[in-house]
Amino acid sequence: MDIDIKHPYLLFLGEAHDMLAAKTAIGVAHWRPEWCVGQLRLPGCNATCSLPDLTLEQAKEKGAKTVIIGVANRGGKFSAAWIELMVKALGLGFDLASGLHNKLTDITEVVAAAKQRKRSLFDVRHPTREFEVGDGKKRTGKRLLAVGTDCSIGKMYSTLALEREMRKRGMKADFRATGQTGIFIAGSGVSIDAVVSDFVSGAVEWLSPANDPDHWDLIEGQGSLFHPSYAGVTMGLIHGAQPDALVICHEPGRPHMRGLKHYPLPDVEQCMEANLKAATLTNPKAHYVGVCLNTSAMKEDEARKALEETGKKFGLPCVDPVRWGVGPLVDHLQKAG
Amino acid sequence: MDIDIKHPYLLFLGEAHDMLAAKTAIGVAHWRPEWCVGQLRLPGCNATCSLPDLTLEQAKEKGAKTVIIGVANRGGKFSAAWIELMVKALGLGFDLASGLHNKLTDITEVVAAAKQRKRSLFDVRHPTREFEVGDGKKRTGKRLLAVGTDCSIGKMYSTLALEREMRKRGMKADFRATGQTGIFIAGSGVSIDAVVSDFVSGAVEWLSPANDPDHWDLIEGQGSLFHPSYAGVTMGLIHGAQPDALVICHEPGRPHMRGLKHYPLPDVEQCMEANLKAATLTNPKAHYVGVCLNTSAMKEDEARKALEETGKKFGLPCVDPVRWGVGPLVDHLQKAG
Numbered sequence: 001m002d003i004d005i006k007h008p009y010l011l012f013l014g015e016a017h018d019m020l021a022a023k024t025a026i027g028v029a030h031w032r033p034e035w036c037v038g039q040l041r042l043p044g045c046n047a048t049c050s051l052p053d054l055t056l057e058q059a060k061e062k063g064a065k066t067v068i069i070g071v072a073n074r075g076g077k078f079s080a081a082w083i084e085l086m087v088k089a090l091g092l093g094f095d096l097a098s099g100l101h102n103k104l105t106d107i108t109e110v111v112a113a114a115k116q117r118k119r120s121l122f123d124v125r126h127p128t129r130e131f132e133v134g135d136g137k138k139r140t141g142k143r144l145l146a147v148g149t150d151c152s153i154g155k156m157y158s159t160l161a162l163e164r165e166m167r168k169r170g171m172k173a174d175f176r177a178t179g180q181t182g183i184f185i186a187g188s189g190v191s192i193d194a195v196v197s198d199f200v201s202g203a204v205e206w207l208s209p210a211n212d213p214d215h216w217d218l219i220e221g222q223g224s225l226f227h228p229s230y231a232g233v234t235m236g237l238i239h240g241a242q243p244d245a246l247v248i249c250h251e252p253g254r255p256h257m258r259g260l261k262h263y264p265l266p267d268v269e270q271c272m273e274a275n276l277k278a279a280t281l282t283n284p285k286a287h288y289v290g291v292c293l294n295t296s297a298m299k300e301d302e303a304r305k306a307l308e309e310t311g312k313k314f315g316l317p318c319v320d321p322v323r324w325g326v327g328p329l330v331d332h333l334q335k336a337g
Numbered sequence: 338m339d340i341d342i343k344h345p346y347l348l349f350l351g352e353a354h355d356m357l358a359a360k361t362a363i364g365v366a367h368w369r370p371e372w373c374v375g376q377l378r379l380p381g382c383n384a385t386c387s388l389p390d391l392t393l394e395q396a397k398e399k400g401a402k403t404v405i406i407g408v409a410n411r412g413g414k415f416s417a418a419w420i421e422l423m424v425k426a427l428g429l430g431f432d433l434a435s436g437l438h439n440k441l442t443d444i445t446e447v448v449a450a451a452k453q454r455k456r457s458l459f460d461v462r463h464p465t466r467e468f469e470v471g472d473g474k475k476r477t478g479k480r481l482l483a484v485g486t487d488c489s490i491g492k493m494y495s496t497l498a499l500e501r502e503m504r505k506r507g508m509k510a511d512f513r514a515t516g517q518t519g520i521f522i523a524g525s526g527v528s529i530d531a532v533v534s535d536f537v538s539g540a541v542e543w544l545s546p547a548n549d550p551d552h553w554d555l556i557e558g559q560g561s562l563f564h565p566s567y568a569g570v571t572m573g574l575i576h577g578a579q580p581d582a583l584v585i586c587h588e589p590g591r592p593h594m595r596g597l598k599h600y601p602l603p604d605v606e607q608c609m610e611a612n613l614k615a616a617t618l619t620n621p622k623a624h625y626v627g628v629c630l631n632t633s634a635m636k637e638d639e640a641r642k643a644l645e646e647t648g649k650k651f652g653l654p655c656v657d658p659v660r661w662g663v664g665p666l667v668d669h670l671q672k673a674g
Contacts, residue, residue, distance in 0.1 A: 136565030197570045198530040228473030228576045233534045236569025
């Protein structure tokens with residue numbers, strides 16, 4: 001079964017104790033405000049997506065079709081309160097979609113309620129179909145892949161900002177999701193880090209099939225070639241993506257690789273070179289089209305200076321996609337044809 | 338459950354139509370002759386491990402404990418004849434171990450017979466335990482990893498030849514299996530290409546835990562950083578292995594990457610450089626200790642010349658592990674301490 005999640009969404013934030021715990025819901029609300037009728041929070045929740053607080057019944061009236069479990073659950077367990085709410089949502093006719101490691105399809109009551117009301121359960125972190133081994137054959141259409149010096153450094157936001165800007169200019173462009181938040185935002189995709197390692201590049205080939213010659217697939221990157229936990233995922237993704245265009249994502253000043261205090265971030269130039277080498281195996285024409293910096297921790301003048309200096313250093317458009325958009329990067333793409 | 342396959346083995350070759358179809362059984366017989374009491378072939382079998390042909394009953398008398406399904410099955414199905422034989426083997430008290438994609442544990446009759454006789458079923462291609470995400474932390478002990486210009490180019494044979502030679506010299510050395518044939522030969526291991534991509538480096542960290550300072554783990558490599566289907570597996574394996582010592586494996590004259598006629602083999606030097614770069618992320622001291630060439634298609638004088646020239650070119654011992662052993666490589670390792 002391929003993933004195809006129906007919107008509009010009601011975003012469930014549970015008892016998220018801070019914004020970080022609700023980052024999936026916040027990402028969906030940021031990129032697909034038109035798909036989100038509201039949020040549902042339980043007592044103790046300290047996060048918000050800045051959407052109206054709705055009950056299940058109110059969300060139903062507003063036309064919501066799917067409840068998105070967009071929050072991390074403590075200790076990996078579903079509480080009785082969550083299960084009760086999920087069963088009620090199914091009874092009201094909602095589908096459920098979750099990005100958690102634990103599966104909705106492992107909860108007896110939820111499975112029974114879904115079956116009874118013929119509703120769908122989406123555990124987007126768990127692929128529900130089998131993939132072929134990648135064959136490395138060139139597909140038609142254009143492909144852009146975001147790579148990064150680290151995990152969680154802005155690859156998804158960069159690709160989504162590109163999709164928004166390119167569509168605004170009338171270009172054919174589709175964001176291709178490879179992680180759970182991205183899948184909620186696209187309504188489909190493959191959680192690539194949950195695919196059996198032999199099939200990673202094949203899964204990305206499947207995710208980004210042949211297309212019109214002037215169509216851009218904007219493929220969400222994962223991990224980093226320099227992250228000792230996840231570089232294999234990144235490598236398989238790069239090869240399956242066969243990117244024509246690469247965007248490098250970086251956060252100046254980040255002290256160490258995510259989750260690993262004993263690993264410093266790689267030098268940006270060295271990281272660009274390694275990713276380009278990997279990409280040219282399946283697409284000899286791969287090249288960089290821009291740099292995306294996450295400057296959220298910087299003051300405005302400091303951030304502008306960083307963008308300018310980095311752009312000059314690499315001879316490429318350099319942008320902060322969230323702060324000031326990706327206009328210069330898309331100008332460059334359009335000029336290059 | 339960790340894999341721990343009991344030997345002696347009876348090697349089941351089925352109706353293998355040629356030697357290639359039986360390469361798992363042949364590898365086991367080559368590297369663990371002392372564990373193999375014989376082979377069992379069905380009518381139509383054209384392969385042999387050069388072991389006595391035995392019935393199940395005869396193998397039982399000779400002390401065999403496990404029947405190894407060491408052959409590819411056509412179309413991925415278990416025939417009625419195979420199932421009948423497997424049920425009979427379980428009835429006689431054998432365990433069963435298979436390296437096939439299809440699982441023994443999916444065959445109702447086999448599962449029932451195993452349960453009734455309290456026998457074990459090992460589907461070694463399918464990991465039966467969960468792994469952690471890799472943390473890239475340095476472990477004690479020494480590690481050697483075989484990398485290669487392609488898949489199926491001699492990485493397993495090279496590491497096994499090293500284990501044999503090092504043990505002969507009284508060195509502490511253990512082969513660590515990462516593929517199905519290797520697992521039968523070691524009696525344990527992880528079929529790394531079947532691990533979910535997020536956990537590949539963590540699985541290798543688990544497979545090669547901290548050990549005595551003078552102990553060598555000889556880790557079986559998989560795939561190639563230059564194989565567009567499998568490079569992600571290779572990358573995760575390299576990072577998890579944290580190799581001190583690297584051995585590069587190559588077959589001179591191979592026309593293209595295995596299974597992909599549109600991809601030529603990489604240049605050996607370029608391949609060595611890419612693997613070394615990847616390895617230094619988790620072990621900055623990683624370095625090459627030798628080159629292993631598969632010269633099976635060459636005449637003797639041609640092969641000797643190739644070894645000599647390649648050794649000179651890279652300033653490293655260069656051997657064909659199967660033809661003439663790995664003596665010079667182990668000399669080098671011992672000198673280097």
